Amino acid sequence: MSASNPTKARRIAVLGSTAVGKSSLVIQFCENHFVDSYYPTIENTFTKTIKYRGNEYTVEIMDTAGQDEYSILSSHHASSVHGFVLVYSIASRSSFDMLKIIRDKILDFTGLENVPCVIVGNKSDLNIQRQVSLEEGQALAQQWNCPTIETSAKHNENVAKIFDLLIATIEKAHNPPPEEKNACVIS
Numbered sequence: 390m391s392a393s394n395p396t397k398a399r400r401i402a403v404l405g406s407t408a409v410g411k412s413s414l415v416i417q418f419c420e421n422h423f424v425d426s427y428y429p430t431i432e433n434t435f436t437k438t439i440k441y442r443g444n445e446y447t448v449e450i451m452d453t454a455g456q457d458e459y460s461i462l463s464s465h466h467a468s469s470v471h472g473f474v475l476v477y478s479i480a481s482r483s484s485f486d487m488l489k490i491i492r493d494k495i496l497d498f499t500g501l502e503n504v505p506c507v508i509v510g511n512k513s514d515l516n517i518q519r520q521v522s523l524e525e526g527q528a529l530a531q532q533w534n535c536p537t538i539e540t541s542a543k544h545n546e547n548v549a550k551i552f553d554l555l556i557a558t559i560e561k562a563h564n565p566p567p568e569e570k571n572a573c574v575i576s
């Protein structure tokens with residue numbers, strides 16, 4: 390990268406209920422493999438370089454614990470990150486409902502009206518066990534003015550797209566079009 394186009398550092402937190410596939414998505418993205426067994430996460434941080442629209446980003450990804458659903462978000466997750474990946478499983482209605490609680494907590498911690506986030510419906514390969522429709526995910530994303538995508542960490546479907554979408558949303562928040570200035574302010 391040239392001095393005029395330096396690498397940008399961005400911090401991302403991955404949040405969601407227990408066993409929705411947060412670690413599997415991050416490991417698939419950063420290490421290119423799928424972990425079939427389930428090991429509850431305490432907290433792990435991964436780093437990956439992403440190229441997006443001619444810029445290079447060093448992205449620090451915090452994979453958080455989904456075990457205790459009511460302390461799922463600590464202030465250090467909310468205060469220092471540029472954007473959030475909010476994960477539910479398409480096969481779990483309760484994990485979808487939990488996203489509303491998590492987002493409220495993010496807004497409380499940040500004091501913002503809007504924060505860069507992407508809603509991820511993981512385990513799309515489990516369509517036969519589906520409890521949340523694609524349309525419900527899209528309606529929530531429209532309500533929150535953020536992108537959404539269905540993924541399969543298992544089959545590596547749409548996993549990299551999560552991070553492209555989030556980087557795009559973070560960049561838009563940093564450099565909003567004139568008519569959207571002040572709609573979303575992040576440091």
Ligand SMILES: Nc1nc2c(ncn2[C@@H]2O[C@H](COP(=O)(O)OP(=O)(O)OP(=O)(O)O)[C@@H](O)[C@H]2O)c(=O)[nH]1
Binds near residue numbers: 408454514515544
């Ligand atoms: N079928 C299917 N299984 C998945 C997928 N992603 C994850 N899993 C499985 O779901 C289980 C939980 O995955 P994890 O990635 O550990 O979930 P987590 O959200 O990090 O869980 P916590 O650490 O408790 O927060 C594991 O058995 C994974 O193999 C997916 O896309 N499809």
